[in-house]
Amino acid sequence: MSDTEIVERLKGDLGARALEIANPDRRRIFLKVAPADLVAAVTLLRDRYDCAFLSTISGLDAGEAFEVLYHFASPVTTIHVRTATPRSDPRLPSICAVIPGAVLYEREIQEMFGIVVDGIPDGRRLNLPDDWPDGVFPMRKDWKHVRPEEVIPGGKP
Amino acid sequence: MAALRTILYLLVYPGVLFLFAYSTFCEWFDRKAYARLQNRMGPTHTGKFGLLQPIADFVKLLAKEDVVPAAADKGLFAVLPAIALAVVSTAGLLLPVWNFDLARPTWTSFPGDIIVILYLLSLPTLILFLAAWSSTNLFSTIGGARVLTMLFGYEVPLFLAVLSPAILADSWRLAEIAAFYQARPAYLLFNLLGFLVALVAVQAKLERTPFDIPHAETEIVGGTFTEYSGKKLALFRLAFDIELVVASGLLAAVFLGGFPGGAVVGFAHFAVKTLFIVFLLSLLRALTSRIRVDQVVSFSWKVLAPLAVLQLLAAILLKGFLP
C-alpha cells in the first residue's frame, strides 16, 4: 500500500476529525487531530492500519500551545499523529488502554512539559529527581538551567 | 621436646605456615591455569611469574579498612572468619601426607579420621551461612540461604562418593585406605565414577563456577561476603584457599592412591596429585557457566546422588567378589 492510498483511506475513515493530513516525504504521514479524538484515532490506526508500534511521543513548546506528536510505525509506513493542547490548561487523554507500551513516554511528557495525562496508569516521575520542585517543567522554553551552587557534605563552608 | 615438636607441627609444617604458603601457591596455580584457559595472562608482576600475587592480595586486604555493619551481631561477625580458618587448618593436619606411619596411630591419624575430615570440611559452609546471616545485609541473607540450599544438594553425593573407596579398603583411616590402594593400584579404577562425582561435589563445596551461586556478583553483589572487608575478608579467603588444598588432598588420598614413599617422596606425590586435582577443578571452572540454585539441587539429586549410590553398590558388591 503506497503512502497516497493510505492518506486517501485516512481521509475517508476519519472524515472531519482529521484536521490536517500531510505527506511531506516517502513513508512519512503527518496527521493532526484534536485531543478529544486522539484515542479514537489511535485505536483506528492500531486496528486498521497495523500501526501498533509506537516509536515515541515527542512534545514541543510552541508558545501558546504544546504540540505533541505520537510517532507510529507500520511495516509499510510511519504515521505521526499530531495534537495540540493549550498552555493555560494542558491536558491530554492517555492512550495506554490502546497501546500499553506508551506509559513511559506519557510519563516523560507529563514531567517534562507539565501536560496532565488523564487516565495514565502510573503517573510517577520517570527521569527527574525526587527532590525536583513541583510545577517546574524543564522542557518548556521558559525554563533555563542555572547551575546550583555545589554543597560538599563535610567540605569547607 | 615432644611439646616443641607439637608446636612446630602446628605452626610450621604441616601447620599454619606451610598451609598458608602451599594454599597461596595453589591459588596462584588455579588463577594462572584459569587465565591461560581464558586466553589471558593471569598474575605476572608480583614475584617470579606472579607467584607472590595471592600473598600480596592477602597482605593488601589485611591493610584495608575493616567495616562492621551497625546492625550486625558484632561478636559473631568478627569471630567467624577466625573459626573458619581454624577449622580448615585442623582438617589439613589430618591428611595422610604427614602421617604415613601405619603401625602407630596418632592424634592426627586414627581410625575414623576420614569422617572427621569430612565433618571439618562441612563446617566452613555452615560458618559461611552464619556469617551471611549475622551481617544482616539483604544480599548476604539471600547468599546465606543459597549456601544452605546448595549444601543439601552436594553434601550427600560427596559423602557417598568418598566413603565407597573406604568400604572397599575396609578401613576408616585415611592412611590405611591409601596404603590399600598403593598395594593394589588397579583397584583405583573401580572408583573412577566416585572420583568424578566427588570432583563435582568438591567444586560445589568450594563454591566455584558453576556453583559460585552464593556469591554470584552479577546477581547478589558479594553475596555472603558483601559486608566483609579488610582482615576478616582476608581470613575468609585464606580459609577457602586452604579448603581447596585440603579437599584436593582428601580426593588424592582416597581416589589417587595417597602419598607413598616417606616424607620427601610422599610430599612430591602430594604436590603433583593436589595440583592435578586443582587443575581439573580450574578446567571445570573455565568450561562452565554459573547455574541456578534450583538447578544445583536437582542436578545433585538427579545425577550426582544416583551415580554415587551406584558407586557405593559397586564397592559393596566388589568387596564380596574380590579376594
Next chain:
Amino acid sequence: MSFEIPIGPQHPALKEPISLRMTVEGEVITNADIRLGYNHRGIEKVAEEKNWTQNIYLAERICGICSHSHATCYVQGVEKLMELQPPRRGLYIRYLVSELERVHSHLLWLGVAGHEAGFDSFFMYVWRDREIVMDLLEMITGNRVHYAINAIGGVRRDLDAGQKAKVLEGVATLKKRSEYYLNLGGTEPSFVARIAGVGRLSRELAIALCATGPTARASGVARDVRKEDPYAVYDELDFEICTADTCDVLGRVVVRIKELLESYKMIEQMVRNLPAGDIACKAPRKAKPGEVVSRYEAPRGENIHYIRANGTDRPERLKVRAPTLGNYPATVEMLKKGFIADIPLIFAAIDPCICCAERAVALIDARGGETAVVRMSDLRRQAIARHLNAPVKGNAAWPL
C-alpha cells in the same frame, strides 16, 4: 517471606546507573519496578542552544557504545531538512562504520551476557575478538569509541585500498569466530540451561509493549527499520532480518549472533562496491523551517530522532528516543515470575544502554572543597607528570 531487593543504582550487574526494585519471595520475583534518571543530562535541552554542527558531537555523546547511531540518525535528519544529497561514497563509508559499530556492539553484548551468566571464559574469548573490530574502527575513523566521522553532507575521512583490504581480512576472521560462538552459545549445556526459557516475552506482548530491535525479533516480530524504511544505502544491500521464535534469552543470543553474520555480509558488500567520488558536500549554516523524523536501526533497536527547525542555525526541538527506553516496559514483564538469578540475564538481554558521562568535567577538591572546571590541557599535563613518576614495571610478557 516477601522483601524488596534493590538492583542499582550501583550494582555489579549494571554497567550504568539505573534502579530496579525487585519484590521477591524467596528466589522468585513477584514484582519489578524501574526508576530512571540517574544519568539524565538534559541533552535535548542543551541541543536547543547549540548549532547544527555542534549537535552532531552532542548527539554522538548520548551513548558510549552506539555513539555512531545517534550521530547518524541526527545527521540524516538534518540533511533532509537542509535538502542535501550527500555523495554516494560518503554514504557508503558512513553506513560501513554503522555496520562495524553494530558488530562491535553485539560482540560486546555477547561477552557481557556470558559474564552475567557467570561464563567468564566466553566473555574473555568474545572480547578478545572484539578487539579486531575495534582496531578496524580506529583505523577507519581514528577513534575507538566516539568515531566523529559524520559531517552534515557526508563523512570526514576517506578509505584507501589498504584499509579496504584490512577490513575484509578482519571481517573474514570475525565470521569464522562468530560461527563458533553461535555453535557454542547454542550447545554448551550449563550456559543453555541458564538462558533457555528465561525471560519469556510472547509475540503478542512484544507488540503490545512496543518492544524493539533484537528483543522484539527474538519474539518472532520481524521488524527492522533497515528493511521497513530503508534509509540511504540499505535498499541496495542484500541481507535478511534475523528472528527467533523461542521468545527467551537464548533467542536473543541467537538473533544477535545471526545479525553479526548478516552485518559481515553487508560490510563485505559495501567495501567491494564502494563507489568512487567525493565523500562530502558543503552544507549550509542554517536550515529552513520544517520538521523531519529520522529513523535508524541501532544495534539495540529502532532509534528515532524528531527534529524541528525554525530557520536559524539551531534546532527548535531535537527529540531523541533511544531503543532501550522502548524496551523497558517489556523488561518489567519479562522479569516477573523469574528467579533472582535471572535478573542480570534478563536485564542484560535487552542490551540496556543507560547512557553515560557528563559533558563538562567539574572536579571537586575533596580537601579544599573548591569546584573547578579542569581544562583538557591540565588533565594531559597531570597525566604526563603521573606517568613520568610512575614506578617502573616489568614487561607484561608471558614468561612461561
